[in-house]
Amino acid sequence: MMKTTGYAAQSADAALAPFDFERRELRADDVAMEVLYCGVCHSDLHQARNDWGWSQYPMVPGHEIVGRVIAVGNAVKLYRIGDHVAVGCMVDSCRECDQCRKGLEQLCRKGNTQTYNDKDRFSCEPTHGGYSKHLVVREEFALRVPDGLDLSKAAPLLCAGITTYSPLRTWNVGPGSRVGVIGLGGLGHMAVKLAAAMGADVTVVSRSKDKEADALTLGADRLLLSSDTEAMAEAANGFDLIIDTVPVKHDINPYLPLLDVDSTLVLVGQVGPLAEPSTVPLLLGRRRIAGSPIGGIAETQEMLNFCAKAGVLPDVEMIGIDQINQAFERLERADVRYRFVIDMATLPASPASAA
Ligand SMILES: [Zn+2]
Ligand SMILES: [Zn+2]
Secondary structure, three states, X not given: OEEEEEEEEOOOOOOOEEEEEEEOOOOOOEEEEEEEEEEEOHHHHHHHOOOOOOOOOOEOOOOOEEEEEEEEOOOOOOOOOOOEEEEOOXXXXXXXXXXXXXXXXXXXXXXXXXXXXXXXXXXXXXXOOOOEOEEEEEHHHOEEOOOOOOHHHHHHHHOHHHHHHHHHHHOOOOOOXXXXXXXXXXXXXXXXXXXXXXXXXXXXXXXXXXXXXXXXHHOOOEEEEOOOHHHHHHOOOOEEEEEEOOXXXXXXXXXXXXXXXXXXXXXXXXXXXXXXXXXXXXXXXXXXXXXXXXXXXXXXXXXXXXXXXXXXXXXXEEEOHHHHHHHHHHHHXXXXXXXXXXXXXXXXXXXXXXX
16 A cells, blocks of 8 residues: 545535545556646535535545656556656546447446545545545546646646536537637636637626626637626527536526527536526527536547647646635635646645654
8 A cells, every 4th residue: 555645624514634544556557646736626625515415534635636657557558657647537437338438437337436535446445536645546547648738737627627628529619619608717717718729709608797807818709798688688599509617506597598599508517406497498499408527538638638739728826735725715705716726745745744
């Protein structure tokens, strides 16, 4: 076993605090990595606080992970010591079902193994995430960080990036596509950047005019104020795809008429109930509501390569691991532009040595 250390929640109402634990002995197809950077996803906060009701403790969150390979199992083919690798929201799947064979491991029939707050498929030990010094992962679930992608900014691509890239690809967004983005947080700002880089015409739909300057800077063509009923009526039928990134219960009814015939509003933020949607705009325009979870491993690699080539990176605020609890509080107030990234060099080798 490899001794390591991280920050963990011990219960739903405890602050994150230093936590020593062990990573598994390398299996033949495992790589061990030193974690260099880890993004802070809104779902880290939800899971640490048991907002979804399935949290297990102690919990080391973090599923936007960038690091360096420090050891490889004896059958590893894809990576060598020193390679820069990344890990996202899942670390395993059955790899045999129809979905896995199609490269859609996120939709594995037997359920993928989440990077944290889950159980290893073989040992049934709890999985722990990237708020830690080291991570052990089977090589097929590590991604290659392309040369030229800034390591200190790349981490949020592993959740916020792929979660918005995948629906853009699933619904064939390209030059001229009319894309709406609701919510301008970690996911929303990536949706804007990625859709713009794909050549789409991008509109941020927001309750707040204050977001306009940021929306335009991020690459949006305009901001549509959702409280402006006249502007909303004028924008009806004007979108091929709307990506809704709002991470809490909300009302999608005002947005449905914005979709053109046969177009889709895809939910990527909220996990749980929504305010009751009316079927009227769905029936009248043959419009659709869909959901989409992260993306497959091959698609995640494609997204990283796309971002390296197109120069797409999240806007990040770097923090030390000892600032994580304040970061959670600020995240709750949506007070971040647009993603916190933890510089894992700020994590002492072990709490004992830091004392
Ligand atoms: Zn996430
Ligand atoms: Zn499967």
